[in-house]
Amino acid sequence: MHFDRSSFNSSGSSAASSASGGENMNAELKPITPQLVKALQETREKQATQDISSLISKPSSYKIDAGDVLSVVVWDHPELSNSATVPVGGYGGQGADASTSAATAPPAGFMVDHDGTIQFPYAGSIKVAGMSQDQASQVLGQKLSKYLRNPKVTLRVQSYRSKRVYVDGEVKTPGLQAINDIPMTLVEAINRAGGVLPTGDQSQVVVNRSGVNYQINLPQLVQRGVNPASIMLKDGDVVRVRSRDESKVFVSGEVVSPRALPMHNGRLTLNEALGESGGVNPLSGDGSQIYVIRRDGGNQVVYQLDGSKAGAIAMAENFELSPKDVVFVAATPLANWHRSISLILPSALSGAVGAVTPATQR
The missing domain is CATH 3.10.560.10 (Outer membrane lipoprotein wza domain like)
Incomplete structure (x- = not known):
């Protein structure tokens, strides 16, 4: 040259x-x-300096949505618990057929339908989509109060299947990460994926939301006094850690x-x-x-x-x-x-x- x-x-x-x-x-x-x-x-x-204010928000309680499986326990009424939704002895009899059926059977609990409702004995159809676990417990208790005296209801999300984010690039285990009751921050998503590999560039982290790419420089955010854990991810977000190459x-x-x-x-x-x-x-x-x-x-x-x-x-x-x-x-x-x-x-x-x-x- x-x-x-x-x-x-x-x-x-x-x-x-x-x-x-x-x-x-x-x-x-x-x-x-x-x-x-x-x-x-x-x-x-x-x-x-890219405007990432739309990514920064405070953690909020988990909102139930379609696809989640709920665990419901009505105190002093075991007949209304999750076991009532699963036949005794499984779904397919005994032997190999029983194990195969158990493996393919849906998890025990009350699944939220595509329209955001669950079917519960005595209470009927209840729309729980968009509610927190405590809110759904109160609504279910009010419905059951017509038939039971002072019902005490414990409702929890047993399987988080409605909201996900995808982590790709130079991380140890790329793939889907389910959003659960622990706030899904950018740092949490990367840590669940095993962390950034030595070949990853922490200054080249891209968050794609609704077709818009946000370039995030993690070391620069720390220098400016911005906590990366304040970046909250939503359902459908894609996080990609680019390679140093x-x-x-x-x-x-x-x-x-x-x-x-x-x-x-x-x-x-x-x-x-x-x-x-x-x-x-x-x-x-x-x-x-x-x-x-x-x-x-x-x-x-x-x-x-x-x-x-x-x-x-x-x-x-x-x-x-x-x-x-x-x-x-x-x-x-x-x-x-x-x-x-x-x-x-x-x-x-x-x-x-x-x-x-x-x-x-x-």
């Missing part, structure tokens, strides 16, 4: 023509200065070990990228020509760092990279000249070196 600074005009911009479609792609050269670093940080903070930075050119580097929870500075690549090659690298190529919409923006100036290391430490950035270190003029001569006359340099080498050193 070779980076030609002469392609930029005095204003710091250039236009390159695409070989396939003939379209022009504008590129702009900007020197990295303390003022530029500060401006980029302010822009990054504005872009990272989706946010890589590519370091090439005259460095000791060119490589692709994953970002650390959404953050990687230019200084860190150069350090993890072994730094500028001392034999062929030009420290005054360190470039960061970034795609900004339809244009390419090229940032240049002059490492020979005072304060360059501080600027490189504060210059944050973005996913898919390319860090390129140009070669020195002498290295370019040596390579050009080696391509034109492959054996000339080795012959010249051999001619000037003393015989005692051969």
Whole structure:
């Protein structure tokens, strides 16, 4: 690879023509200065601040809905308990048929129908959808009071099957998570899925609700004093933890070990990228020509760092990279000249070196 600074005009911009479609792609050269670093940080903070107020709410009691199975106990009246809904001895007789039938049988209890009602002896049809467990207990007790004296009813959700969220991506056990009486926060959902894997990026957590994606940066929320546990999930939400491999930075050119580097929870500075690549090659690298190529919409923006100036290391430490950035270190003029001569006359340099080498050193 070779980076030609002469392609930029005095204003710091250039236009390159695409070989396939003939379209022009504008590129702009900007020197990295303390003022530029500060401006980029302010822009990054504005872009990272997405309105997630619709996701933040206070925990509320669980609301019964269609599909839930309720456990109802009427004190001093065992004939009205859950056992009355299951025939004695199971559903299929004895032996293998009995075990098969028991495995396929619905759970013992009162299932909430699709219209949000249950059928209870003496009380008849009761609409419990949208009620809490205590509210449903009171309604059922009022219905039974016509036939029983001071009925005491204990109603609980035995099987939570009406509300679910889906956790996907870089978690240990992705899949469906049922919403129960424990408030389903974002942290709770991720913990139930086994937590974020080492390959997961905690700064790239996406919550999809009703077709809208909310980008959530967990470390950034903590820094701002926002508790991630205040983000409440609802039925149908999809949580996806993206991989760190989706946010890589590519370091090439005259460095000791060119490589692709994953970002650390959404953050990687230019200084860190150069350090993890072994730094500028001392034999062929030009420290005054360190470039960061970034795609900004339809244009390419090229940032240049002059490492020979005072304060360059501080600027490189504060210059944050973005996913898919390319860090390129140009070669020195002498290295370019040596390579050009080696391509034109492959054996000339080795012959010249051999001619000037003393015989005692051969």
